[in-house]
Amino acid sequence: MQTNTPSRKSIRLTRRGRFALATLGAVVAGTAVAVPLLIMNGDEEPRPTTLVVPAGWRASQVYAAIDKTLELPAGTTKKSLAKADLKLPNEADGNPEGYLFPATYPLADNTTPQKLLARMVETANKEFNGAPVAAGAQRNAMNVYQAVTVASIVQAEAATRADMGKVARVIFNRLERGMPLQMDSTVGYALNRAAGRTTRADTEVDSPYNSYRRMGLPPTPIANPGEDAVRAAITPAPGDWLYFVTVRPGDTRFTADFAQHRRDVAEAEAERRKSAEKSARPSPA
Secondary structure, eight states: OOTTSOOTTTOOOSOOSOOOOOOTTSOOTTSSOOOOOEEOOTTSOOEEOEEEOOTTOOHHHHHHHHHHHTTOOTTHHHHGGGTOOOOOOGGGTTOOTTOSOOSEEEOOTTOOHHHHHHHHHHHHHHHHSSHHHHHHHHHTTOOHHHHHHHHHHHHHHOSSHHHHHHHHHHHHHHHHTTOOOOOHHHHHHHTTSOOOOOOTTGGGOOOTTOTTTSOSSOSSOSSOOOHHHHHHHHSOOOOOOOEEEEEETTEEEEESOHHHHHHHHHHHHHHHHHHHHHHHSOOOO
8 A cells, every 4th residue: 555545444435324225025216226016916916027126236136136026935046047148257257246237127927037137147238348338448448347346336335326427536546546445335245234334343354345455446346237337437527536425415525635534534423423313312202
């Protein structure tokens, strides 16, 4: 690490608490999280007709959704990977993370996990291997798989679509300067948990996905990014930012000044404490 790089013990680069596991069984109106569309056939049980994969779901979430939707024992879809003929990049080494493209997939009576996974990967390849993404990746000195990996981090870290290009620029700026990415989302992936506060102990985990200890990009994507995140990864916003933190909803601060970043982090911590105290107060009778 360069001498002007802040200690990983003092920096809190990312916004925390963004990643939420979507829950099957209810439709959340107005959000990207959705569940299979249900139709009623008289007195018969509701039959799912589509499976909606939201942007940002991890492969493990997709597997669980397929198992639930097709009424299969838990773990069936993941086990089917060995039989699924997925057209993945060589760099993926058989891991479809990042290539289970977020979209709405129709479900036929003969739908199997293998067919669904293959359709998702086919959709991803159409999106990622076209001229815009390939040219954008090359323009940023990456291959397509690396661009998808950047997009997956952007998807997990950005609070809003408007922030995605800035988050992508932070990633590139840190890579260009030989700085560790120090992204909480990669630590959460290493620990196989949803995002929350990243502790000092968390940042010491021995994993190739721990971007506090390992340089460069993680070995695979950490989620399945949508079109907006992919677009941000190949056309990052111009800027010199190296740090960002979400102080409060709708207020994510980007800066190249570490001293300013520390002040922003302190403000974010104060906001978090106030929110926690408010939540802990008993409701008035």
